[in-house]
Amino acid sequence: GAVVSQHPSRxxxxxxxSVKIECRSLDFQATTMFWYRQFPKKSLMLMxxxxxxxxxxxxxxxxxxxxxxxxxxxxxxxLTVTSAHPExxxxxxxxxxxxxxxxxxxxxxxxxxxxxxx
Amino acid sequence: GxxxxxxxxxxxLQEGANSTxxxxxxxxVNNLQWFHQxxxxxxxxxxxxxxxxxxxxxLSATTVATERYSLLYIxxxxxxxxxxxxxxxxxxxxxxKLVFGQGTRLTINP
Numbered sequence: 001g002a003v004v005s006q007h008p009s010r011x012x013x014x015x016x017x018s019v020k021i022e023c024r025s026l027d028f029q030a031t032t033m034f035w036y037r038q039f040p041k042k043s044l045m046l047m048x049x050x051x052x053x054x055x056x057x058x059x060x061x062x063x064x065x066x067x068x069x070x071x072x073x074x075x076x077x078x079l080t081v082t083s084a085h086p087e088x089x090x091x092x093x094x095x096x097x098x099x100x101x102x103x104x105x106x107x108x109x110x111x112x113x114x115x116x117x118x
Numbered sequence: 119g120x121x122x123x124x125x126x127x128x129x130x131l132q133e134g135a136n137s138t139x140x141x142x143x144x145x146x147v148n149n150l151q152w153f154h155q156x157x158x159x160x161x162x163x164x165x166x167x168x169x170x171x172x173x174x175x176x177l178s179a180t181t182v183a184t185e186r187y188s189l190l191y192i193x194x195x196x197x198x199x200x201x202x203x204x205x206x207x208x209x210x211x212x213x214x215k216l217v218f219g220q221g222t223r224l225t226i227n228p
Contacts, residue, residue, distance in 0.1 A: 002163075032214060038159075043204065043218045057213075091159055097214060105149035105168075105208055107216055109161040 003027050004096050006110035013084055014118055021079045021113045023094030029074035030096035034107065035067075038091040050077045084117040091115075120145040120209040124219035131195055132227055139190040139222045141205030149208030149216065150181050152190050154201055161204070164190070168208075195226045 003026040013019050023033055032051050036044040048069050049057045056069035066088075068080040077096075081088055091114050095107040121144040131137055141150070152164040165172050165179040167188065172179055181188040192199055202223050206216040 034216070043220050044206075046215055046217070049213065049215060093159070093161065095216070104166065105214060106151065106163070106166040107149075107206075108163060109153070112159040114159070 002098070002106075002108040004030075004094065004108050004110040006094055006113050008113060009111060010114045010116075012116045012118065015085055016083055018080055018082045019084055019115060021081075021092055021094075021115075023077045023079070023096070023110050025075045025096040025098070025108075028096070028098040030077075030098055031074065032097045033071055033077040034095045034097070035069060035077075035079050036093045036095065038093060038112075040091075044093060047079075081115065084115070086117045089115055089117045120147070120207060120212060120217050122205060122207055122217050122219040124203075124205050124222050126222060127220065128223045128225075130225045130227065133195060133197055135195050135226075137192045137195060137224065139192075139203055139205075139224075141188040141190070141207075141219055143186050143188075143207045145186075146210045147183065147186075147207045148210050149206075149214075150188055151206050151216065152179055152188070153204045153206065154199075155204060155221075156201055164203075192224075195224075197226045197228055200224055200226045 007022045035047045050071040058064045071077040093112040095109045123142045150168045153161040167181045169183045176193045178191045202221045205219045
């Protein structure tokens with residue numbers, strides 16, 4: 001159980017275009033999803049927290065107009081990188097938390113999406 | 119915010135050896151998870167252990183929340199254990215967010 005999928009696994013796009021990444025919880029309902037970014041040989045950095053039916057909460061320094069997050073249902077969150085530039089190239093990973101208040105805080109991670117902007 | 123420090127940053131061992139990875143954190147937590155990141159980038163959940171001790175095969179973990187550290191033990195290491203191990207914590211006042219340590223890169227030589 002507790003499987004999270006991401007699509008696509010890899011994407012190459014031209015500078016100036018927008019890219020959408022999907023994150024799905026396959027066997028549980030995720031009230032909260034998270035988006036992380038990882039640079040080569042570095043750790044994961046949280047970009048934003050996404051709650052179903054409400055606006056995402058962005059971490060300091062993350063441009064909300066550039067990284068659009070939509071958590072439309074309890075099993076799907078999307079990250080859209082708008083007007084992508086080469087510096088947006090990175091490994092993007094989502095996670096999902098199924099626990100409600102008083103329950104487990106354990107997060108389960110998707111396999112990641114490698115974005116390359118030419 | 120909460121600080122997470124993992125040690126050692128790199129560890130090279132021979133197959134069959136035992137290893138201990140450490141994670142120190144600077145504040146009270148209600149979430150602590152250990153992960154193994156495989157060569158394709160997937161984070162594999164090893165333990166959810168905000169306190170106490172757990173074991174799963176050759177791996178075990180202990181978190182002493184009052185002293186703000188956690189340990190991951192790997193016994194009888196195999197080459198497939200190689201990779202990066204991350205500790206991530208969620209602060210009690212942290213709104214469910216996970217903060218990751220910098221990782222320990224483990225290399226197991228045959």
